[in-house]
Amino acid sequence: MPHPTDERTFRLPTHLRPTRYDATLSVDLEGKRFSGTERVELAAAQPADELVLHAAELDVTRATLRVADRVLEPASITPVAASETVVLRFAEPVPAGAGTLELAWTGRMTGGLRGLYLAGSGLAATQFEAADARRVFPCFDEPGFKARWRLVVEAPAAAVVLSNGAPEREEALGPGRKRVGFAETPPLPTYLVALVVGPIDGSPATSVRGVPVRTWASPEKLPLTGFGQDVAVAVLPRLEDYFGVPYAFGKVDQVGLPEFEAGAMENAGLITFREVALLLDPQTASLAQKKRVAEVVTHELAHQWFGNWVTMTWWDDLWLNEAFATWMAFKIVDRWNPAWRVWLEFDQGKAAAMHLDALRSTHPIRAEIRDVNAAGEAFDLITYEKGGAVLRMIEGYLGEERFRDGIRLYMRRHAQGNAVADDLWSALGEASGEPVVELANAWIGKPGFPLVRVAREGRRLVLEQRRFFSEPGAGEGDDSLWPVPLVVRHGDGERVTEQRVLLRERRAEVELAGGAEPAYVCANAAATGFYRVAYDAAGLDAIGRAVGRLAPAERIQLLSDEWALVRCGEREIDAFLDLVTRFGAEADHAVLDELVARLSAIDHRLLADGDRLRFAALVVTLFGPHLAALGWDAAPGEADAVRLRRAAAVRALGVVARSAGVVGEAAARLDRWIAGDRKALEPNLHDASVAMAARAGDASRFERFRALFAKETDPAFRRRWLLALASFEDPNLAARGVELAFTDEVPLQDVASFVAALLANRTARRPFWERLRADWERLHARVKGAPMLLRRIVEAMGALVERRELEEAEAFLAAHPLDEARQAIAQTLERLRQDVALRERTQAGIGRWLEAR
Known part of the structure; x- marks a missing residue:
């Protein structure tokens, strides 16, 4: 008879709960191995003849249960791959009450970007969300099982060792090894436990209301930590004031990792980041980079309350974590720096979520999650941006003060525990006197809008x-x-x-x-x-x-609305183009950015080749006056709004219209910048200039960008040089970019972005698409340990344009089912079908409209 653990949807029984873990982990960086021992204090509500906990690819070598003054040895220790569990069966029933489970095990670092993995040269880090703590510790790896953690780590003597708690003691173990013991944490779900071991340096600690804040990076990147440190110091007290609850986790360590699957991870007291989301040079960073780092840092700190202090009970309420942190980050950054007008960036995210939520294959904000693979797919625009937009809408309905009062009540009522959506709505309703449960559940419980x-x-x-x-x-x-x-x-x-x-x-x-x-x-x-x-x-x-x-x-x-109506067939394309011409006097950079995005989409997907010159003339009519008035050089003390208006004009004229004069000027200024003249190219123009120079570049420029990528320490510039290698439109250089995608020269964390850049390249798209299908197993073998990147590669296929490519994508994805990307496949194909139909429906109309101008 099958055992319940034989099903991948198996959930741990709730009659057995951990209350404390006391674990020691010995890390072998060179051998990419680890071993561990732990004592897990348990509370059993009823007798049972077996104990089940999670363990994935671990060899559990010893298990002993101490309960009621007795020592019980399991009759068998059985790993179950389907549910990533280990079953400890006993010859006699384990009595109810308190007990202590002692375990020993060994394991290997993963080849992907989850569990305990190599995040850089000699640098190991953990990434446990959604359910990968089980790859390092035998544990109760579901968010509803919160427990205190006391961790001891044995590591190379020269390594910096960080974990959730502050280090309390350190001792030498012998030649080249040390042991570091950390303070016990408040109750945490396993996905928030974290560890970093290796050669990193930290900024000096800044005390914020008694909480030490430090930002860490590889030693050569330590000078880039200042901005992220300043953001954390500025927003932490604002978050404490909003929630009405002091920060609970003793210290804040922020660590930039060279290899990281997502953008950042809110581990309690030890927040890890992709370097580009944390590190920057304020003198050379664009305003968009600064806003992005500020938003990500604040998002992760907001999680220390929404997610870490009060935790969802199960992954179907993931949105409770992510939607709130998304909304809160923009709210706090806007209060810190209102001149940035970050709510306009929030609206960009909302628009992207609406695009996804208009599909048949969308899902509700609160989606049923049956297994951890499905949990991984829930980290999407619906959960983050739609969820955040609905919270903002409800706050607008209730008013800021009543909404905040409800959040504070929720934090007090569920302190250090778990909660579900209705707990939040009930608190908001109680504080406001409004029927919030009815209003909110109508928006989170069903798909669409x-x-x-x-x-x-x-x-x-x-x-x-x-x-x-x-x-x-x-x-x-x-x-x-x-x-x-x-x-x-x-x-x-x-x-x-x-x-x-x-x-x-x-x-x-x-x-x-x-x-x-x-x-x-x-x-x-x-x-x-x-x-x-x-x-x-x-x-x-x-x-x-x-x-x-x-x-x-x-x-x-x-x-955005009028473009959506064109897509769904309720507006003709000429009505949208007529509307666009009404924006000839537009001066706001955020609105100009929206115009550039819409015109770029038409250029990429809908235009016939014979219409490109006339379309370019339309773009020049709209944006040429801006660049003519502003020029390329920023005046001393020039306002950010002016700099960003110039940047929008340069993108429109050089990237969309491909104006030879603008492209040539951008490439010349970039060359002067590379040669050391930092005044030649204003920071907000750098992205577009690199893209333009790459498109028109020759072999010497390809090699120059490749060399710059290899030696660059600033993560934003390093990523910029890398993606430029996928943007060359000379056929021979495009072929070299295609070849790079299948090598280790492209860091694992950047593979999906590189694939997306190749599929957006007019010259590289077809040869890369053919190579991807022919050599899929090679690419898949590299990214299969990073499911989020695998989903991003599938989503990048949405850049395909023609009907034959759609049919090829349908056949390819049917022949190569990807269990971790079922939702991404359905959404990408649905969107691609609509895009191809839109092209066929509107292309002739665009041509007629342009000819009649």
């Missing part, structure tokens, strides 16, 4: 909602309804009126407040709502004529 149609008859608005799908005609028969908290703004002369409407029905009529008939209506004021708006023809014309009176976020949302 509404399209709100808006028609106006005098002062009366007619509103209708239905679920929005990006596939034309896909919504037939779908009866989904949401409580939609609309914020409607309308203008009449110089007066602007705002009113709130909760649209619960399929259709409703609303009388507009104020006096005279408004000149325009904006039905998603401040763009905080997670819904799309479709104005009738008169309403679209009115808001288009009044576009300069909208806030930047509203202008961005208008462009």
Whole structure:
């Protein structure tokens, strides 16, 4: 008869719970091995004749259970690969009550980027989320089993050793070895336990309300730690004040790792980062880099409360961690540096989530997770960005103070424990007196979002909602309804009126407040709502004529909504292009960035080759005046907004329109910059200039970029030089980029990004796509130990353009099923089918529109 552990969906029984781990781990960096012993204090609610805990690819060599003054040896120790568990069977029932399980084991470092792995030369680190602590410790590796951890690590004497707790003692073990003991942690789920061992250096500690904060990196990169350190020092007290709970984990260590699968990981007290998400030189970094580092550092620190202090019970509430940290990071960074206007970046993430959530293959924010592979796939735009946007929408409905009061109540009520979504909603409802459970569960419990149609008859608005799908005609028969908290703004002369409407029905009529008939209506004021708006023809014309009176976020949302309506077949492409021409006087860099993104998508996917010159002329008409007015050189003390407007113009003219003059100027300035003239190229222009120079580059430039990549220490520049090698459009150099993708010269953490760059390259796309399919096993063997990277490679296939490539992708992915990427495959193919259909539906219309200009 099959044992329950034979199923991959096996969940640990809850009658047996750990309360404390006391573990010793001996790490052999050269041999890529480790061994360990531990004492696990247990509480058993009922007798049992077996104990089950997680262990993956570990050899458990000894197990002893001490309970009720007795010592019990298991009759068998059986590893079960399907559920990554080990079953300890006893000859007699284990009594209920307290007990201590003693274990010994050995294991090997993984070849991927999870478990305990080599994160650089002589540098080992752990990455345990979602369920990889079991690759290092036999343990109860589910988030609902929180316990205290006391860790001792044996390592090379010269290595720095960091863990969750502060080091309490260190002793020499003999030739070249030492033992470091760490302070016991508060209760933690296993996925937050962490370890770093190797040659790293730390910044001087800064005390923040008694908490020491340090930022660590490889010794040669220590000068790049200052900005990330400053962010942590600035935002930590702001987070304490918001939550009303002091930071609980004794110290904050931030570590930049040369090889890292995700962006960062919120391990309690020991936060690990991909280097590019933590380290930068403020003198050469773009503003986008600074914002990104600030947002990631704050996101991970927010997790110390939302996720670490109060932890989800199971992975179907992963969004409780990630959505809240996403929203909170932008809120805190905005308070720290309001001039950055980071909510506009938040809106970019929201738009990407809406693009994904418009697919049939989307999932609810709170998705059912049956096994840990599915948990890994839940780390996506729906969980992070849609979840964060819904929290922002609910905060806007409740008000900032009542929302914060509810969060503080939630933190107090579930301190050091576990919680589910309704615990959060109940706290928010109790603090606000509003029916939050009903409102929130309507948004997190089902997939998709509404399209709100808006028609106006005098002062009366007619509103209708239905679920929005990006596939034309896909919504037939779908009866989904949401409580939609609309914020409607309308203008009449110089007066602007705002009113709130909760649209619960399929259709409703609303009388507009104020006096005279408004000149325009904006039905998603401040763009905080997670819904799309479709104005009738008169309403679209009115808001288009009044576009300069909208806030930047509203202008961005208008462009995003109208593009989405083109994709789903409800708008013709010429209507969208007409709208674009109304932005000729646009001066806000964030809105210009949205225009560049939309025009770039048309250029990449929809244009016929014969229309490229006319399309380039349109781009020059829109963006040429900006560069002509601003020039290439930043004035002393020039505002960031001006620098970013220049950067948007350079990207549009050089990367999208491929203006020979702009490309040539960018390459010349880049060469002067490389030669040492740091004034030749303003930091915000560097990304676009490198891309332009690579596209038009020759063999000598390829080798120069390759050499720069090999010696670069700044992670942002290193990544920039690397991806440039995938961007050369000379056929021979494109072929060299294709070859690089199958070598170790591309770091494992960057393989997916390199693949995406090749598939975005007009010249390299076809040869690389053929090589990828022919040599898949070689590439797959390299990334299979990093499931997130494998999913990103699948998603990169969405850059394919033609119907034959779609058909090839469908056949290839059917022939090579990837269990870790089932959701990514479904979403990528669905989106690619829609993109190919959009190309076939709109290409001729774009040509006619351009010819008629």
